[in-house]
Amino acid sequence: MKIGIFTNLYRELPLAEALKLYSELGITDVEIGAGGNPGNEHCDSKRLLSDENAFNEWVATVKKYHMNITALSVHGNPVSPDKEEARRDHEDFVNAVLLAERLGVRTVVTFSGCPAGTPDGTVPNWVTCSWPTVYSDILNYQWNDVLIPYWREACAFAEQHGVRVALEMHPGFCVYNAETLLRLRAAVGDNLGANLDPSHLIWQGCDPVSVVRALGDAIFHFHAKDTEIFAENMAKYGALETKGYDEAPARSWMFRTVGYGHGEEYWRRIISALRLVGYNGTVSIEHEDVLMSKYEGLSRAVAVLKSAVIEEDAPGSFAWMA
Numbered sequence: 001m002k003i004g005i006f007t008n009l010y011r012e013l014p015l016a017e018a019l020k021l022y023s024e025l026g027i028t029d030v031e032i033g034a035g036g037n038p039g040n041e042h043c044d045s046k047r048l049l050s051d052e053n054a055f056n057e058w059v060a061t062v063k064k065y066h067m068n069i070t071a072l073s074v075h076g077n078p079v080s081p082d083k084e085e086a087r088r089d090h091e092d093f094v095n096a097v098l099l100a101e102r103l104g105v106r107t108v109v110t111f112s113g114c115p116a117g118t119p120d121g122t123v124p125n126w127v128t129c130s131w132p133t134v135y136s137d138i139l140n141y142q143w144n145d146v147l148i149p150y151w152r153e154a155c156a157f158a159e160q161h162g163v164r165v166a167l168e169m170h171p172g173f174c175v176y177n178a179e180t181l182l183r184l185r186a187a188v189g190d191n192l193g194a195n196l197d198p199s200h201l202i203w204q205g206c207d208p209v210s211v212v213r214a215l216g217d218a219i220f221h222f223h224a225k226d227t228e229i230f231a232e233n234m235a236k237y238g239a240l241e242t243k244g245y246d247e248a249p250a251r252s253w254m255f256r257t258v259g260y261g262h263g264e265e266y267w268r269r270i271i272s273a274l275r276l277v278g279y280n281g282t283v284s285i286e287h288e289d290v291l292m293s294k295y296e297g298l299s300r301a302v303a304v305l306k307s308a309v310i311e312e313d314a315p316g317s318f319a320w321m322a
Contacts, residue, residue, distance in 0.1 A: 001271065001309045003302060004029030004070055004282035006223065008038040009294055015042045015058070019065040021295075025302050029070045029282040030062070031221070034099065035092025036076030036110065043072065045095035049102070059103070070282040071195075071221050072096045073109040075168060078154070079146050080124060081116035089113070093154065101161040107220050108158065109166045109195045112175035112184065115146040126172050128240065143183075147174050152188040159191040166195040166220035177204060178214040185218055197223035197286065198270060202261070203239050203253040212273040219279050224305060225286045226261030229253050245290050257289040257297040259304035267308040275310055283309055 005027050010018040022030065034043040048055045062069060074096045076089030096108045117125035117138040125142075127135045151165075158165050167175050167184070175181050178194075185192050196219050198208040212219065234252040241252050248254050258267060271283070283305055287297040 001274070001280055001311060002029045002068075002282050003027055003224075003305050003309060004031055004284040005298070006031045006033070006038070006073065006284050006286045007042050008033040008073075009285075009287050009298065011039055011041045016061050016064070018042065019061065019067055023065045023067070025299060026306070027285075027302065028066070029068045029284065031071040031073055031109065031282070031284045032069060034072040034074050034096045036074040036089055038073050038075055040092075043099070045072070045092070045099040049095060049099055055102075068282075069103060069105050070284065071107040071109045071166065072100050072103075072105055075109065075111050077111060077113040077124065077173070079113035079115045079150050081121050082123075086113075090154075094157070097158045097161050097163045100163045106162070107164050107166050109168060109221055111170055112147065112151070112167050112173045112180075114173045115142045117141070119145075124172075126174075142174055147184065148187045151184060151192060155188050155191045159189075164220050165192045167192065168195040168197055168200070168223070170197070170200050171204065177201065177206060178211045181215065182218065190218075193218040193220035195221040195223060197225055199223070199225035199227040199255050199261075199286075199288075202227040203229065203241070205239065208270050209273040212270065212277055212279075216277045219274070219277065221281065222274065222279065222283050223286045224258050224267075224283045224301060225288060226256040226258050227253050228256045228261035248290060254290065255288040257287055257292055258285065258301035260289065260291075260300070264304055264308055267304060271308050271310055280313075 005022050007018055007030050032043045033039050034045045048058055074092040078086055078090040078093055080086040100108055114124040114126050127138050130136050155165050169176050169181050175184055181194050194215050201211055230252055237252055239252055243251050285301045289297045
């Protein structure tokens with residue numbers, strides 16, 4: 001495994017400056033935002049696909065800092081009831097797939113998205129319970145009429161271009177845990193898998209190690225981000241949290257940099273579980289800790305992961321112990 005970074009952390013910097021900073025921290029792998037919520041400041045797929053000089057200059061910049069591109073990310077909502085948002089996010093996805101093919105990058109990361117609750121709805125409707133029965137009706141419509149048809153076609157397109165689709169399991173979208181990820185994968189095929197970000201699962205009450213074991217070879221990419229649970233608030237108010245991050249002391253949980261929601265031993269268990277199911281890809285840091293500056297949060301995450309990540313290949317058997 002190698003330590004990577006989701007480069008949009010420093011999206012305000014030119015790509016060269018951001019890569020220089022990351023390389024100085026010992027990071028070798030990059031996941032680059034190419035549209036959608038991550039923005040396209042570091043990778044304008046549409047332009048790079050149409051402008052040969054721009055493409056060559058971009059590739060030269062990445063090579064200059066000896067970076068390996070592990071994924072292009074276009075987190076968005078391509079099944080949004082807002083037709084313009086859906087069109088834009090789908091276009092970003094298509095362009096990212098085409099650019100990934102040209103670059104030899106195997107994975108595009110995004111969200112499943114969330115449709116409206118009815119064909120004439122105007123806003124996404126994330127369902128969190130099964131009763132009253134109207135919620136079950138909404139789920140049936142979202143999955144059978146919108147989500148499965150869209151991703152069946154989108155994943156077939158990606159597969160034609162040699163690219164896998166890694167959905168980040170994220171509350172607010174139809175795929176938010178291992179069960180919903182595997183449900184969609186069963187419906188559309190094995191070219192759809194997971195971008196596993198433990199931080200979005202921890203506050204739901206999931207154990208990341210159990211999630212890793214449940215997903216197995218469906219894990220295509222991994223985000224290294226932590227969550228701290230505030231036990232007193234959780235006990236009083238539960239996990240469904242709508243207060244802003246500027247109200248952190250009143251929340252039940254908040255995102256933390258690696259090692260500050262849970263200790264190093266916790267992260268060693270996750271890394272070991274990943275190896276057990278055959279994942280030997282990048283551990284891509286995503287920093288969203290409001291208590292730390294970008295640089296401090298990133299450097300602390302790197303320090304924890306350098307101790308936890310298993311870098312060398314395993315022997316494959318115990319014969320060497322004889």
